[in-house]
Structure formats: structure tokens, C-alpha cells
Amino acid sequence: MSMISRRQGAPGFLLVVPLLAIMALGFNLPLVMMLGKSLFNEAGITFEYFKQLVEVPAYLRVLGNTFQIALITSLCCVALGYPLAYWLRGLPARWQFIALAAVVIPFWVSILVRTYAWIVVLGNAGIVNRVLLGLGWVDSPVAFLYNELGVVIGTINVLLPFLVLPLFASMLKIDQQLIRAAETLGASSWKAFWRVFFPLSLPALAAGAILVFILTLGFLITPAILGGGRVPMIANMLDLLVNQQPDWELASVISTVLLAATLVLFVMYLRLTAQKDET
Amino acid sequence: MKRRNMFNAAWAVMVLSAGGMSGAVYAQSASAPAEIRIMENGGTSGDSIEQGYIKPFSARTGIKVTRESPTGVGKLQAMVQSGKITATLVELSATDTATANALGLIEPLDWEAINPDPIYPEARQPNAFGWQYSSTLMAWKKGSKAPKTWADFWNVKDFPGKRALPDYPASVLPLALLADGVAPEDLYPLDIDRAFASLEKIKGSVAVWWKAGAQPAQLLEDQEVTYAVAWSGRVVGNPKIDYTYNQGLLQLTYFVVPKGADPAAKAAAMGLLHEASKLDNQVAATRVIPYTGASPGIEKLLPAEVANNFPTTDANKRVQVQPDPRWSAENATMLQRRWQAFKLGL
Secondary structure, eight states, X not given: OHHHHHHHHHHHHHXXXXXXXXXXXXXXXXXXXXHHTXXXXXXXXXXHHHHHXXXXXXXXXXXHHHHHHHHHHHHHHHHHHXXXXXXXXXXOHHHHHHHHHHHXXXXXXXXXXXXXXXXXXXXXXXXXXXXXXXXXXXXXXOOOSXXXXXXXXXXXXXXXXXXXXXXXXXXXXXXXXXXXXXXXXXXXXXXXXXXXXXXXXXXXXXXXXXXXXXXXXXXXXXXXXXXTTSSOOHHHHHHIIIIXXXXXXXXXXXXXXXXXXXXXXXXXXXXXXHHHHHO | OHHHHHHHXXXXXXXXXXTXXXXXXXXXXXXXXXEEEEEOOOHHHHHHHIIXXXXXXXXXXXXXXXXXXXXXXXXXXXXXHHTOOOOSEEEEEHHHHHHHHHTTOEEOOOHHHHOOOSOOGGGEETTEEEEEEEEEEEEEETTSOOOOSHHHHHOTTTXXXXXXXXXXXXXXXXXXXXXXXXXXXXXSSOOHHHHHHHHHHHHTTEEEEEOSTTHHHHHHHTTSOSEEEEEHHHHTTOTXXXXXXXXXXXXXXXXXXXXXXXXXXXXXXXXXXXXXXXXXXXXXXXXXXXXXXXXXXXXXXXXXXXXXXXXXXXXXXXXXXXXXXXXXXXXXXXXXXXXXXXXXXX
């Protein structure tokens, strides 16, 4: 079976060659040259720029801060997304369609618009604070925005579909008979979920979480607008180093570190999704 | 022979389009180009270039001017290092101009060809043309207690409320020193340690360090903050916001020519700069955005209540402080590192 499909794939590969060539020459090569700036200068190979990264506490702190926010965002997306996907799975087909549309539609709205919309909703003069103040639940507006909370809320809003959609798809593939079998054998419905369903959905969940983590690492607009300049993330630092400073060598060092971290995570992601397909 | 010409022409078109627009623009290097391209900040400011300077320039010369935005010293560096100069004029802040100058990214202007009308001396640099003044000033929501000095602005006890400050150390540090009692003429070189000590006093009240010029006005209107440092053009004319030019930082934005620009295009661009030195054209530009050009005496052409809004009237220019962009550029890396560390609480 696989032999056949491989043979059929051969002429297809020739058709892909032009695209691959364009990608390699137009995208990958400049990327590698840019990354090269972190290690090479006129004098040859140098570790000076990496030394700068290690020696300046602010850069490391921003990197750490970025990973921390990515972790928080992933965990929140898991906590929100798993029940959502599970609930979607149990819906009748028509409602499933409507609910999925509700998950996907924000995807089509510009990220800039969605981010600014949070100002209208969560700002001091926003809907939520006006309701809270009106009900007398708080004395002064709650600071939802211009801090880490604001950044995390905005990021979750953008990235939740990246976790929910693949997770939902993989949940649909889990054989309902397995859960029935477990229940027939005397497992409570909670136990059947926890011992049978959850382990089967775990690879897709972990893969989704890693995807969200990787995407959060590169967020620029959301921290710029909802962080109020108080939540520095690495993409904003790169913007500064590339466009204003301009210190492309250091920007290249930071990009290299970021790319390496992302690649490690991506390998984990591939392992998890491969495992999922085998089941 | 004919066919070969056609082939050559087709080849040339391919090469030119591959090389960006520069080729098409400078195809006729010998004579005046049909088009020049400039890189600027975009938005309303870009429209003011169009209305004030490009229109009369194109009417006089027949040369089309295409604008692209945004601008930045990073883009300029990319152009110069790659040898593909896609914009003959590039708009840069004063600090960025000094940075570009130190990095050797820009070339001297031909002031004889510009042949400017009278302009302020700081606008006339060997390789930069100052075209637009703005002020970084204090603004507050109408009805709040009005501060008069940066010392007032820093005084969170008598002027309570959250603050929004720029996320730009080169702008904020001089303000911090003025607030701490340093005289304007003694500002530079900036006493960095003293500036950050002064900033620590206000840090707890800063809700937002803003990056985009639209933010302070929006933050004031949304009651996120009571007082903000803002760019003058973003608050002038806003019915909900009051401001003062007193102790504002008077800043000048420049046009520069990237090193290696096509000589014919550069020659044409000098004509555009000439238009930018004319007071009449500058008045037309102020109808689009309340920033002013580099010619003295704009108040003589405008009614007082309008002229008072502008940063370069004699009365307003006198009460403001002029920063030293060269010092900021020379110390940019150190400033950024200290700034990030300060914001992170390191």
C-alpha cells in the first residue's frame, strides 16, 4: 500500500520542486544568512554577540518572561479548550456546526481589531468595569488591561481555536464503543472517561498545547497593545533591535535562541502527532 | 536586431521588477526621472506631505512622488546594505538621523539645489533637512487639575491619577531630569542615574508606557490615565483634552537621502525639499496635521487662536526645551538596556 502511494508520489515531487526552490532561495537562505549574523562578522567566527545576550540581564529576563507567558497561555488554553472540545463532540450534528462556526469566525477577524476590542470590553471605561461598578461589586475599576493578565487574555482569545479544532477532530476519531465497553465492564462514566477517553485524547491535547506555546512566543501586537509597555515580550524586543536600534547581530542571536527552542518543541509536537496517527 | 531589442527590453523589465521599484524609477538616469519614491511615517503626517509639498512639487516639475510607509532606520540600513535604494528621501526622527549618520547610511544634501527659503538653523544639517516640528508635551483630561511643569506632572500627591509615558527613553529621561529640577540648559549630557532615580518616584503611577502616538489621547479619553505625555499633534484640537507647551520637548523630524541614491532622483528630490522650505506650503500642511515646518513666522500668516496650537510660534518655541539627538543616538544601546532593566525592575 505504501509502496504504491510512494510511487504515485514521485511525479508529484517534480511539481513541487519549483516551490521548494523558491522557498529555499527566497526564504530559507536569507533566514540562514540572518541567523549567521549571530556568529560571524568581518573577523570571522565570534561569540561576542551571544556573550552580550548572557551578560545583559534585561534580555534574559525578557526571554524568560516570554516563555512564562507562553506557558500560562498554553495551560489556560488547555483548561478552556478541552472541555469546549469535549462538549462540541457530544452535540448533535447541526449544533456542532453552529458551535464550530462560533469558534472559527473570530479567526476571520483581524487580530488587530480583536485586540483593540478588548480595550472596549475590559478597559477602565469598558463594558465589564461599568457593570461591576454599577452593581457596586467593586469601588474602582479592575485593572484587566496593561498588565500580564491583559496580554494572556488577548493571546488566549487569538490562539484558542488552534487548540480546540485539532483536539475536536481527534476526539471525533476516538471510538465511542471503547467507552461503552468500559462502562459495560462496570466502570463509572467518570472512570471510563478518565481511564479510556482521556488517555486517547492526550496526544492531541499535548500537541495543541505545544502549538499554542510556540505561537505565543512570536506574539507582537497583543503585548504591544494590551501589555501597556509593561509586559515586554521577545518579539517586541526584536522589533526594537531590528527597526530602531538597529542591532541586527543581537537580534539574530535572540532569533537563534528562539528558533532553537521552537525546533525542540516542534520535534515534540511531531512525535505526539505521529503517535496519535498510529492509534 | 529588433527582436533582440525586444528581448533585451523584456529582460530589463524582469530585472527591474526583481530589483524592486528602484529600477523603474531610475531607468532614465540621465534626465529627470518620471517618478521619485519617498519613505515616510504614513497616516495623517504622510497626507500633510502630500497636500503641502508633493502637490506643488508635481505641479511645478511634472514628477510623480510615490510615498511608502512606515519608515525607520532599520529599513534604511536594509536598503543601503543591499545596494537597492528604493526610496530617494527617507523620513527619520532626529535621533534616528543621528544614528543613520553615525552608521554612514546617509549622504550629504545639495543645499545649493534645495535653495531653501529662510528656515531655523537646526533644520539645515549637512545631510538632513528638518521638515516637521512636533512637541512631546504634558496633556490631561479636561477638568483635571492642570500641571504647569514636569515637577507638577511628577507630583502624584497634588496631582493624583495614573500616568501614561512614552516607551522611549530618549524622550522620557530629559523630562525626568526637568522634573527633578535640572535647568534646561544643563540637561546634556544626561545624568542617567539621576534621571532613573527621578523615574522611580513616578513609576508606580505609570499605567502604560506607550509606543504608538494614538495611545495617550485614547488612554485619556477612556479614563485609563489622568495625565499623559503625548505628541502635540495627537492632542491639539481634541475637545476632551488640555495640554501645555510649557517645558515640552521640541523635536524635529528630518528627511535624509540614503547613501548610494541615484543622482538624478536625488536632484529631483532636492526640488521637493525646496517646496518643504516654503512657508506657504507649510501652512497648507498644517491644515492636515497640527505640526509645523521649519520656517519662522508662521503666526504671521494665521489667526492667533490657530497659531497658538503650533509648536513653533515664537511664544511656544520659547517655553520648550530642545533635546540633543546626537547624544541620544551615541548612547542608544546603553539607554535601551538601562530602560529595559528599569521597566523590569532589575
